[in-house]
Amino acid sequence: MKKGSISASRNSSKADTRCSSQEVECQNCGLDPICSILDYAEEESGVPDGVLLRRRPVSRGETIFRKEDPFHSLFAVKSGSFKTYVPRFDHTDQVVGFHLAGEMLGCEGMASEVYPYTARALENSSVCELRLEKLTGAGRPVEALQKGIIELLGKEVAFSHELIASMVHQTSEQRVAGFLLSISSRLDRRAMPSSEFNMGMSRSDIGNFLGLAGETVSRVLTKFQKQGMIRLKHKRVTILDGAAVQHLADGLD
Amino acid sequence: MKKGSISASRNSSKADTRCSSQEVECQNCGLDPICSILDYAEEESGVPDGVLLRRRPVSRGETIFRKEDPFHSLFAVKSGSFKTYVPRFDHTDQVVGFHLAGEMLGCEGMASEVYPYTARALENSSVCELRLEKLTGAGRPVEALQKGIIELLGKEVAFSHELIASMVHQTSEQRVAGFLLSISSRLDRRAMPSSEFNMGMSRSDIGNFLGLAGETVSRVLTKFQKQGMIRLKHKRVTILDGAAVQHLADGLD
DNA sequence: GAGTTTTTTTGATCTGGCTCAATAAAACCA
DNA sequence: TGGTTTTATTGAGCCAGATCAAAAAAACTC
Numbered sequence: 001m002k003k004g005s006i007s008a009s010r011n012s013s014k015a016d017t018r019c020s021s022q023e024v025e026c027q028n029c030g031l032d033p034i035c036s037i038l039d040y041a042e043e044e045s046g047v048p049d050g051v052l053l054r055r056r057p058v059s060r061g062e063t064i065f066r067k068e069d070p071f072h073s074l075f076a077v078k079s080g081s082f083k084t085y086v087p088r089f090d091h092t093d094q095v096v097g098f099h100l101a102g103e104m105l106g107c108e109g110m111a112s113e114v115y116p117y118t119a120r121a122l123e124n125s126s127v128c129e130l131r132l133e134k135l136t137g138a139g140r141p142v143e144a145l146q147k148g149i150i151e152l153l154g155k156e157v158a159f160s161h162e163l164i165a166s167m168v169h170q171t172s173e174q175r176v177a178g179f180l181l182s183i184s185s186r187l188d189r190r191a192m193p194s195s196e197f198n199m200g201m202s203r204s205d206i207g208n209f210l211g212l213a214g215e216t217v218s219r220v221l222t223k224f225q226k227q228g229m230i231r232l233k234h235k236r237v238t239i240l241d242g243a244a245v246q247h248l249a250d251g252l253d
Numbered sequence: 254m255k256k257g258s259i260s261a262s263r264n265s266s267k268a269d270t271r272c273s274s275q276e277v278e279c280q281n282c283g284l285d286p287i288c289s290i291l292d293y294a295e296e297e298s299g300v301p302d303g304v305l306l307r308r309r310p311v312s313r314g315e316t317i318f319r320k321e322d323p324f325h326s327l328f329a330v331k332s333g334s335f336k337t338y339v340p341r342f343d344h345t346d347q348v349v350g351f352h353l354a355g356e357m358l359g360c361e362g363m364a365s366e367v368y369p370y371t372a373r374a375l376e377n378s379s380v381c382e383l384r385l386e387k388l389t390g391a392g393r394p395v396e397a398l399q400k401g402i403i404e405l406l407g408k409e410v411a412f413s414h415e416l417i418a419s420m421v422h423q424t425s426e427q428r429v430a431g432f433l434l435s436i437s438s439r440l441d442r443r444a445m446p447s448s449e450f451n452m453g454m455s456r457s458d459i460g461n462f463l464g465l466a467g468e469t470v471s472r473v474l475t476k477f478q479k480q481g482m483i484r485l486k487h488k489r490v491t492i493l494d495g496a497a498v499q500h501l502a503d504g505l506d
Numbered sequence: 507g508a509g510t511t512t513t514t515t516t517g518a519t520c521t522g523g524c525t526c527a528a529t530a531a532a533a534c535c536a
Numbered sequence: 537t538g539g540t541t542t543t544a545t546t547g548a549g550c551c552a553g554a555t556c557a558a559a560a561a562a563a564c565t566c
Contacts, residue, residue, distance in 0.1 A: 086418055089503055094418040108410045110403060116411050146399040150363060153406035157361045158369050160413035165339055165347040167421060168464030172553065203514065211421030213554055218515055234514095234562070250342060425523065456544060466524055471545055487532070487544090 023079040023126070024102035028190040030076050030152070054129045058121045064105070064129075066118045071109035073129045077101050080125020081200040084117040085208075095209040098122075098201060100183065102190030107152050122200030167211065170251070175210045176220040177249035180230070184239060196238040276332040276379070277355035281443040283405070284329035284357065284381055307382045311374045317358070317382075319371040324362035326382045330354050333378020334453040337370045338461075348462040351375075351454060353436065355443030360405050375453035420464065423504070428463045429473040430502035433483070437492060449491040 026032060055078065058064055064075055067086055081100050085093040096117055099105050105127070109115040166178060188194035199206070203221075204214030224230045229245055231238040239245060247253070279285060308331065311317055317328055320339055335352040349370055352358050358380070362368040419431060441447035452459070456474075457467030477483045482498055484491040492498060500506070 086414075089505075094422070096414050096418050108407060108414065110407050112407060112411055116414060146403060149403055150399060150406065153403065153410060154361060154363050154365060156410050157406060157413060158365060160410060160417065161339075161349050161361065161369060164413065164417060164420070165349050167417070169347070202512095214513090215515080215555085216553060218513095219553095222515075252342075455542090467543085468525085468545080469523060471543095472523095475545075 024077075024190045024192060028192075029078070029102045029128070030104040054131070055126065056129065057124070057126045060121055060123050060125075063118055063120045064127060065109075065115045067115060069115050071106070071113050071115055071132075073131045074107055074110075075105040075119070075130070076128045077103050077105060078126045078128055081122045082119050082125065083122055083201055083205060083209075084119050086117045093208070095201075095205055098183075098205075098209070100186050100190070101192060103186065104152060104156075107149070107156060110149065110153075122205075123198075172210075172212050172216050172220050173223075174249055174251050175212060176206075176217060176224070177245045179206060179210060180237065180239065180245055181242075181249055184242070195242065196236070199235050199237055277330075277443045277445060281445075282329050282331070282355045282381070284327065284383060307384070308379065309382065310377070310379045313374055313376050313378075316371055316373045317380060318362075318368045320368060322368050324359070324366050324368055324385075326384045327360055327363075328358040328372070328383070329381045330356050330358060331379045331381055334375045335372050335378065336375055336454055336458055336462075337372050339370045346461070348454075348458055351436075351458075351462070353439050353443070354445060356439065357405060357409075360402070360409060363402065363406075375458075376451075425463075425465050425469050425473050426476075427502055427504050428465060429459075429470060429477070430498045432459060432463060433490065433492065433498055434495075434502055437495070448495065449489070452488050452490055 058080070064082070065073075077099050079101050081098060082105060083095055084097045084099065084105070085095045088094050099119070105119050106115060108117075110132070167175065170178065183197065183199065184194045187197055201209075202214070203217045206212075207214040207217045210217070221230070221232055224245070225232045227244075229239075229241045229248075231240055311333070317335070318326075330352050332354050334354070335358060336348055337350045337352065337358070338346040338348045341347050352372070358372050359368060361370075363385070420428065423431065436450065436452065437447045440450055454462075455467070456470045459465075460467040460470045463470070474483070474485055477498070478485045480497075482492075482494045482501075484493055
């Protein structure tokens, strides 16, 4: 059984050349537990290339699925970033998450048969698409695959709970500090540069997600910079004093 | 293949007699998709009574598992209610959810091997406990079971997202209105009385969960009563004008 | 690369909900 | 049952963060 997943071994030559941001390695990708199983399965039964797992570029502003679309695929972000959001009755949108390189997109649709939110690229990106409806046939290691999916969903639930727990009570500074750390640690987990990174999302996207006005996010980031905790250059953030940011996020001042 | 699940057919005589609140029917219970599979499995292989699935009473204030306990079982609330919470660094607790009759408890621990929060009974209650470590043996319909778990987790994720989406931006009145509707619809889903019910949790538990001060919850509930939308009698709530509550929760005024 | 649009920054004002505090009402318990 | 503890209600004052507004900076477009 070879080590790399099929997306790496077969599709890497098709990488999106427009995209300047760094690409996550397959062994650091959120799909890997599933992808690796497929890799094995493929060797066993000879799945046609590109049917199960497809790599493709996504331009800034493009959506890969919309709320209420019938569920068909899981996605992994290979490069770039996405925001997920749901429309509100007042015709504004509520951002429910950001998805960075190496992270999953769409697994919440597995149970309900439709995607529960719209996913839109924040910059030129690329994704791996895993078409799940092709997986129900015989001869597949369904049990192992399901185990991988359970693991993914479990983590997602745990993460959501953490988010709820933390977010509701925090001040604006705690929220923004926590947000920076969240991005940083998520990049770190995927072996991407984590102390200097691009935030593809706008200030108001961040504010919307954190339950703050965009102006407040701007003010807080400026304040952090003045205090020497971070350096700001447009959308590029450098964390200069991670311990101080952590301290703030924890509400210890 | 018989219809009812084993918890109903075998354990109903052991019901907790101290508990005055109504009990959810097995076919309306969150464990049912899994429970029914077990039922079938049992007929196939003859599992000893009470090993896999155990019914037991839980007194007010008692915990059924604590944060960081090793994961061993899924629980379904048969009667009564629970709160789940995590400790915060400042020695206060953060309530992350309430679990009513018919709802699941503990599934978030499946992935991480430990329970990610503590579950405490808000009143005298009873639960069905499904010991999952006994399920890994051969001869079980693991695939079907996993499918049930995936479904449960998927719903949980979708619910959390909804919660995040709605909560962060809402006013205190929207939050409280939404909270009342959430309880009502969850009771309705399990075929329990849904326009008049007991809220086992305290005002400050609700406030903690919603990100409000207990005093604010109290003020808002009183206001709702003065407006004739609800009737309050201690912990007992009657929804008199559901449409108005819904209207408020949606922020349409 | 100039003109247009969008996003960000910064300032001034205002308000929803928190905090502190004091009763009042329930729940608990011997 | 009466006394104790916990929980809920109600009031007064204050502040974090929203909103409105306007200028500055980036980001697109042709």
